[in-house]
Amino acid sequence: xxxxxxxxxxxxxxxxxxxxHTGGWxxxxxxxWVRLTPLSGGICAxxxxxxxxxxxxxxxxxxxxxxxxVLATFPADEPMRRAVATCRGLRLLRQEPWECLxxxxxxxxxxxxxxxxxxxxxxxxxGAPVQTPPxxxxxxxxxxxxxxxxxxxxxxxxxxxxxxxxxxRAAAQAVASGSLNLAKLADLDSAAARAQLExxxxxGPKIANCVLLFAYGFQDAFPVDVWVARALRxxxxxxxxxxxxxxxxxxxxxxxxxxxxxxxxxxxxxRRQAGRLQSSLPENQPDAPPSQRLRR
DNA sequence: TGCCAGGCGCACA
DNA sequence: TGTGCGCATGGC
Numbered sequence: 001x002x003x004x005x006x007x008x009x010x011x012x013x014x015x016x017x018x019x020x021h022t023g024g025w026x027x028x029x030x031x032x033w034v035r036l037t038p039l040s041g042g043i044c045a046x047x048x049x050x051x052x053x054x055x056x057x058x059x060x061x062x063x064x065x066x067x068x069x070v071l072a073t074f075p076a077d078e079p080m081r082r083a084v085a086t087c088r089g090l091r092l093l094r095q096e097p098w099e100c101l102x103x104x105x106x107x108x109x110x111x112x113x114x115x116x117x118x119x120x121x122x123x124x125x126x127g128a129p130v131q132t133p134p135x136x137x138x139x140x141x142x143x144x145x146x147x148x149x150x151x152x153x154x155x156x157x158x159x160x161x162x163x164x165x166x167x168x169r170a171a172a173q174a175v176a177s178g179s180l181n182l183a184k185l186a187d188l189d190s191a192a193a194r195a196q197l198e199x200x201x202x203x204g205p206k207i208a209n210c211v212l213l214f215a216y217g218f219q220d221a222f223p224v225d226v227w228v229a230r231a232l233r234x235x236x237x238x239x240x241x242x243x244x245x246x247x248x249x250x251x252x253x254x255x256x257x258x259x260x261x262x263x264x265x266x267x268x269x270x271r272r273q274a275g276r277l278q279s280s281l282p283e284n285q286p287d288a289p290p291s292q293r294l295r296r
Numbered sequence: 297t298g299c300c301a302g303g304c305g306c307a308c309a
Numbered sequence: 310t311g312t313g314c315g316c317a318t319g320g321c
Contacts, residue, residue, distance in 0.1 A: 013302050108303040114319060115302080162317030167304085204304050225302040245311090267302075 001063040005089025006038040009061075012268045013112050014093050014214045016103050016119045017142070028123075029060050030096060031141045033132045048131040062094050062217075073256045079235035080255075080262060083269035090268055092261060093214060097182040098175060099142040100215035101197070104207045105167050121159040126151060148172035167202025174200060190218040213260040222251045222263045231266040 010018040010025050018027040024037035024044075034057065037044040045057055058064065067089070074080045106122075107115045119142075126147050127140030148156070149172040156165035174180040180200065185193040190212055197208040205224075212221035224232075224247060232247045236254075255262040 104302075107301090109301050109316085110303095110318080111301045111320065117319085157317090160318060163304095163315090164317080202304065206303060210302065223302065226300085227302065243311095271302095 001043060001061075002041055003067045003089050004038075004043065004061075004063065004091060005087070006036060006043055008087055008090045008268060009093065010036075011112075012090060012264060013271075014264070015095055015100075016107075016112070016116045017123070026136075026139075028130055028139050028141055029056065031128070031130050032056070033130050033136070033139050046133070048133050048136075059094055062091055065091065067091065070258045070261050073258050074262050074265075075254060075256060077236075079231075080265070083262075083265040086272055087265050087268045090265060092217070092264060094217055095215045096142075097185070097211065097215040098145050101171060101175075101182070101203075101207075101211045102142070102145075102148070102168055104210045104214075105171055105200075105202050106161055106164050107207070107210075108164055108167075108202070118159055118161050122148075122156075122161075125155070125159060145172045145175035149176035164202065167200070170202070171200050186216055190220055193218065194221075209260075213263075219258050219260045220252075221260045222255070223260075224248060224251060224263075225267075227267050227270050228263055231270045234270075235266070 006025065007020075010027075015027075018025045020026075024035050026033070026035050028034070032051075033048045035046040037046075043061070043063075045054065071084055071088075074084065102122075103115065103119055106118050110118070123140040123142055126143035128143070130139050130141050132139050148168065151169070151172075153165045153169055156168055161168065171180075175182060180196065185196055188196070193212055193216065194205070194208045197203050197211055198205065207223075209221040209223040212218040213223060222228075224244070228251075229244065229247055232250060233242055236250065237247075251259065251263070
């Protein structure tokens with residue numbers, strides 16, 4: 001695959017289970033451990049066992065997406081031009097819905113590095129072990145909804161998720177009981193699917209939109225968090241005090257059919273800009289991947 | 297030490 | 310309908 005910035009994609013706040021080690025990214029997709037290494041013009045994938053059919057990985061990475069045709073739909077304004085120039089190769093992933101929903105329930109008022117810590121803890125405490133290559137540390141799958149539904153709130157709180165614990169537990173119970181059928185959301189339009197997700201306590205428009213975009217591929221889902229709101233204000237309304245409602249309307253009308261993709265470019269662009277302001281500081285570990293350790 | 301984080305729910309005006 | 314606050318925790 002060409003035009004694919006693996007590092008930007010895996011660190012852009014879509015997924016929280018990828019860990020950088022010596023030139024590549026280790027993670028777990030479903031019940032499979034996998035290591036991804038960027039190559040010139042492609043991505044090298046290593047698994048823990050022989051695999052003939054890699055469609056689960058290409059689907060996750062969305063390698064079939066023609067990025068050029070997506071970027072061509074973006075509005076031809078200066079902010080988007082700068083975001084694309086800075087983040088070219090950034091992609092959207094297609095994640096498993098339950099893991100995506102649970103992860104973003106845990107994301108509320110957390111920095112990405114903290115979300116990674118909580119998700120790691122949840123997987124280590126409640127996830128099933130997965131096979132890893134010899135010499136690699138053990139790894140766990142993201143725990144199924146049925147597993148988390150059977151866990152007490154205090155056990156969840158032990159993973160440092162705080163007030164999010166009852167929200168995660170309620171979501172797990174809804175999915176495990178069948179009162180929320182995540183598979184069927186794919187058959188709905190985005191508004192109906194969003195309404196289903198927002199029935200869950202702790203899931204509002206932002207988290208619902210993240211799930212619609214990162215798990216189901218609804219391209220019109222446009223999550224607005226503090227970073228995206230800041231991006232819209234600074235890049236499009238720099239001299240005005242614009243209210244959130246106005247920003248939401250703007251987000252739904254300005255960015256075209258792949259507005260969710262455009263949103264991710266703005267999000268990552270703002271975070272990179274924030275990181276660049278700090279880049280004069282002594283650099284992090286020599287082995288650290290770019291754009292990982294960002295400050296406000 | 298204080299600010300803030302890929303928010304949400306709720307009380308109150 | 311809009312606004313402000315509390316929630317739990319930890320990185321910076």
